[in-house]
Amino acid sequence: MKTFSSERASKFTESVIREMTRICLKHQGVNLAQGFPDFPAPLEVKEAAIEAIRADFNQYAITWGTINLRQAIAEKFAWHNGVTIDPEREVTVCCGSTEAMISSLMAIVNPGEEVVVFEPFYENYGPDTILCEARPRFITLHEPDWHFDEKELSQTFNNKTKAIIINTPNNPTGKVFSREELQFIADLCLKWDVLAVTDEIYEHILYDGAKHISIASLSGMRDQTVTINSISKTYSLTGWRVGWAIAPAHLTASIRRVHDFLTVGAPHPLQEAAAAALRIDRSYYQTLARDYQERRDFLDRVLEEAGFKVYLPNGAYYIMTDVRHFGFSDDVAFARYLVEKARVATVPGSSFYSHPSLGATKVRFCFPKKMETLAGAAEKLRKFKAYPPLI
Ligand code: GLN
Numbered sequence: 001m002k003t004f005s006s007e008r009a010s011k012f013t014e015s016v017i018r019e020m021t022r023i024c025l026k027h028q029g030v031n032l033a034q035g036f037p038d039f040p041a042p043l044e045v046k047e048a049a050i051e052a053i054r055a056d057f058n059q060y061a062i063t064w065g066t067i068n069l070r071q072a073i074a075e076k077f078a079w080h081n082g083v084t085i086d087p088e089r090e091v092t093v094c095c096g097s098t099e100a101m102i103s104s105l106m107a108i109v110n111p112g113e114e115v116v117v118f119e120p121f122y123e124n125y126g127p128d129t130i131l132c133e134a135r136p137r138f139i140t141l142h143e144p145d146w147h148f149d150e151k152e153l154s155q156t157f158n159n160k161t162k163a164i165i166i167n168t169p170n171n172p173t174g175k176v177f178s179r180e181e182l183q184f185i186a187d188l189c190l191k192w193d194v195l196a197v198t199d200e201i202y203e204h205i206l207y208d209g210a211k212h213i214s215i216a217s218l219s220g221m222r223d224q225t226v227t228i229n230s231i232s233k234t235y236s237l238t239g240w241r242v243g244w245a246i247a248p249a250h251l252t253a254s255i256r257r258v259h260d261f262l263t264v265g266a267p268h269p270l271q272e273a274a275a276a277a278l279r280i281d282r283s284y285y286q287t288l289a290r291d292y293q294e295r296r297d298f299l300d301r302v303l304e305e306a307g308f309k310v311y312l313p314n315g316a317y318y319i320m321t322d323v324r325h326f327g328f329s330d331d332v333a334f335a336r337y338l339v340e341k342a343r344v345a346t347v348p349g350s351s352f353y354s355h356p357s358l359g360a361t362k363v364r365f366c367f368p369k370k371m372e373t374l375a376g377a378a379e380k381l382r383k384f385k386a387y388p389p390l391i
Helices: 014-025 045-052 067-081 095-107 125-131 149-158 179-192 247-263 267-278 281-303 330-343 371-384
Strands: 089-095 114-119 134-140 159-165 195-199 225-230 242-245 310-311 318-324 362-366
Touching: 014 330, 045 267, 045 310, 045 318, 067 225, 067 242, 067 267, 089 095, 095 125, 095 159, 095 225, 114 179, 134 149, 149 179, 149 195, 149 371, 159 179, 179 195, 242 310, 247 310, 281 310, 281 318, 281 371, 330 362, 330 371
Parallel strands: 114 134, 114 159, 159 195, 195 225
Antiparallel strands: 089 242, 225 242, 310 318, 318 362
């Protein structure tokens, strides 16, 4: 009998991150799995969305985004990331950074070409490379500081390398790539004519004085970088699905074509409100980082007290932990036990690795939550310590 499902679609599974949210709902647990805030978005941005709907910004926007939003993106990229861009020719507004990433990769990569991916990686990059029929080349980020081996990276670049995916601050490790590391990557990109595709959605969520650097700001890289960002994490608006890709004009032309036929465009009124978000008073970003620092420090303490080995993040809003000493067969068994018995949902570490065995001792917690939600999780995790071991 004919198999109707394509081979392509059978090469990956449902997102484990989103599956954990469903399991969490079933057990009425605290969701520290899928990274989305449970606190409100800024009032003025919500008001801007309501106003935009009232003012009838309710039909399709230009497929690559309203000029108002593209201008706001360019203004912010100039003051915050130090790169000047042309909003008319170098920005594509998409349905979230998820679509910006897949549209960009589909616009860049030919089947069989190689894409370098640091591992562990945000799970979407796996299916993204499969959908482009690219060959992913994984480069290990080594614990506990998640550094990469320069020699390994140099030896991976070759004539077939088309792009390298960077995610800084990094999901799931919390690594913030240093200027030296980014310069090393940039030198390889320039030497081998490779594009940097950089996902910077956590750029404002930084701890202990860490600094975010955009690889596009390094000498020679402006025209060899696709910078992906969104309003989801910075303004706590993950459900609005507004993101974008910034790329040199010739690449933007390709990205816009792919984007047009994938989604036509992001929601028009929410694009108008996103422009307001990007122009928010700059003190907002300090408050955001300070509040996240409090949440990170709290969850770190709770997890250490509950017996987890914690990899303290420098950025983003996740904590990777090692759970091997709890004596479970693997990360999935542990995560299932934790959500069913302690009612705290996490993401099994294997979701972030090319081979499940590589992440079998890890689980990821997220903490974009009200302090009271984290306190509720803390209570549950304290009890978890008292449970009898499973084996
Ligand atoms: N980026 C978030 C995470 O890693 C949410 C992912 C998603 O479901 N789009 O949990």
